[in-house]
Amino acid sequence: MRHLLASKDFREGFIDMLPAGVGLVPFGLVCGVGAAAAGATWLQSLGMSAIIFSGAAQIVTAQMLAADAPFAVIVLTTTVLGLRLLMYSAAIAPYLKPLPEKWQRVLAFMLSDQVFAAAIRRFHMDDDREAAGRHFMGSGVALWVTWQLACTAGFFAGYLIPTSWSLEFAVPLCFIALVAPLFRDTPSVLAAITAGIAVLALAHLPMKLNLVVAGLIGIAVGTIADLARERWKPR
């Protein structure tokens, strides 16, 4: 354990994730405010952020608890919302294969949008899977810690922030910082464009199913473009 914390890769992962962690502070504040509005105690609010560890799922859970929705409906809705995590799990699986099972189980817990994007980038650059795994662990711990702090701060003091600051805009900016650098090859650009059109066109679907369906459509288009590019490559 001490060996891990002292490793260069862990430290790099931790430091690399801090800007994204700071960018997610507004999102965490919103989640904390939501938990307070749902009548949670500070311990329950901390439980939500520590155990669920997903902004989208926490907000929906808080809103549905506040509306006194039935247990099964809350669990079903957040599970549908979390279906994108299945895709992240599949995308990262090939890289985690050489790592021990214990590592896979711990890293899986930290697989959130931001950590996933950072980890994939590192795995692409670094052929040393164990080093990239330590980097992944560092990123995950950094995001988990900043997330707890942000949600707890939101629980106690979120209502003090004026809405005119539009701090919630930092959330999409964090995702833009992750996704824009990926637009460097045609299949990725086509995958993003079709996913973007689909997510808006399917916005009427219940339980935010448009997210998952649009993601699948984009992935399919990217894959087809990738196959086509290979077939018609000039020889």
Next chain:
Amino acid sequence: MEAALKLWAVVFAVGALNYFSRLSFIAFFAKRSIPPLLARALKYVPAAMLTALVLPMVVDVSPTGAISWSIAKVAAATLAAVVAYFAKSSPKTLIVGMSALWILQWLLP
């Protein structure tokens, strides 16, 4: 159900199901090989999924499907994307994006 008990039950159930989603394929492929077509498709998960996630945060979509947007938000997000593409840096993207939003909101009331 008592409120506190229900809240904890929901937290643990949602947390557990989220964790199973996160672990699912990592555990499944730990001892199996990944079909080549699937491996190819998985390369496009980040671009497609993150775009689908971010767009509804910039453009407002009502549950009925009506789309509306503020010029300030769309312009600030576009500028941030250009910065992210070239600089590949989260802090620079955040600073440029937030500053652009504040300036545009001030210019276009």
